[in-house]
Amino acid sequence: MSPESPTEKKQPDTVTHSRSDGATKAGKKTDRRKAPQTKEKILDAAEALFVQKGYYGTSLRDISRAAGAQLALSYYHFGSKEDLFRAVIDRRADENVADLRGALVRVTAGGKSPTVEEVLSAFIEPVVEKVLRGGEGWRNYIRLLAQVAHMPQEESFLVPVNIHYDAVVREFVEQMARLFPDMAREDVHWGFYFYQAAITDLLNEPGMVDRQSDGLCRASDLETIVKKITRFFAAGFRGIGGLQDR
Amino acid sequence: MSPESPTEKKQPDTVTHSRSDGATKAGKKTDRRKAPQTKEKILDAAEALFVQKGYYGTSLRDISRAAGAQLALSYYHFGSKEDLFRAVIDRRADENVADLRGALVRVTAGGKSPTVEEVLSAFIEPVVEKVLRGGEGWRNYIRLLAQVAHMPQEESFLVPVNIHYDAVVREFVEQMARLFPDMAREDVHWGFYFYQAAITDLLNEPGMVDRQSDGLCRASDLETIVKKITRFFAAGFRGIGGLQDR
């Protein structure tokens, strides 16, 4: 288990010192206000490495090296490893939740009743969008979220994730329940939970389906998957909901 | 993050020395053939701890302490931490796979065509059976399997899991495809993959549904879940299979 360092390209140090706002203040003393850059670089590196090797499998040394920063700076900016992990989760959570909520609001705009497919799509599409077009940072973040969803509950550093995302999930379940007024509330929860499980699995572990299907299915082809998964789970909901017409 | 040792009852040392075959050889020297017990106890402890804290989060020192054995014995019996992990997976794999295969054979006995529910049940019931009535060891093992299914692909120690379980999963997918001859093979794989995702999530993380549903759903109530999950996914398969009558 040789701890491989990730294939990160370290930016040359010269770039680090060339911030544009440094020029405006006309170099009195050496401009050392690199904090925003360093902080972000540490967060980026942590995000990438936590995904690749897990929380325990990643050391602050790995992170510092990948970020091109000093080990001590992780402690200066974040305090501890757990705090750093929390900061990684927190950084993009609000935007992500806002996008999910926005998508839900959009399909229910004007009090109209959406289709099951529309509600299911509203939950997966903002996420897929980020993976496909949000750049490497978002790609790592989403996968990290999916990974966290599968970690042992006992871990104390997992709490912040739940805080961010529980509320919006409830709103989706609410909307689903409105679509199937005759379905037991319990069953709506189960159905949506199964749906979340499929999504997090997909985002997390691109390899199992590919292998089991001999390449027929490709978990990395997210555009195809959005169609497949919404269709399948819509059928599941309609089947247990007893209504074929929505 | 205090590393709690599991609630294992240490067998008193007196019992350790009272193996029946020790008497047959009429105590020449001190009978030290405790290997089978020690080996199993290390495996048991490893199984429990890997589930609780993950691979990297568990040290061989933790395992040895929980097993009531010396640190060096883990190396003597298994070689390395990775090898120990593999041994944990291997120990119960054959029996587990045999039960899955047996359940599949049973619902297709005599060349008869099973229902979708029967095939889905054949995949989840042997597993649930072990969790409910297989004792603590099986309960830990199944959860460990579910956990492994969600770990980063890159980990080298995950290979043995795939080796054991891929074949039988293919057989289930085969049978499913036979039930839906008009469904694209690809879609059968997707459906079964979603199903596996829901199962592994359920076995892994008993807490998320409970929380999201305010206790309405309880992931620990596996008997209820077998009904819910097979019903939901059968509906999913029928919906995309275009056949309402099987």
Place this chain on the structure above:
DNA sequence: GTCTATAATGGGATAGAC
């Protein structure tokens, strides 16, 4: 804010007596 240096601890792994 950044750096070097180091403390304090725990990790995987092995040698060798019994």
Place this chain on the structure above:
DNA sequence: GTCTATCCCATTATAGAC
């Protein structure tokens, strides 16, 4: 097969100069 003792290295975390 079991045990003690130990090597060597990585880890989290902090102190203090600049």
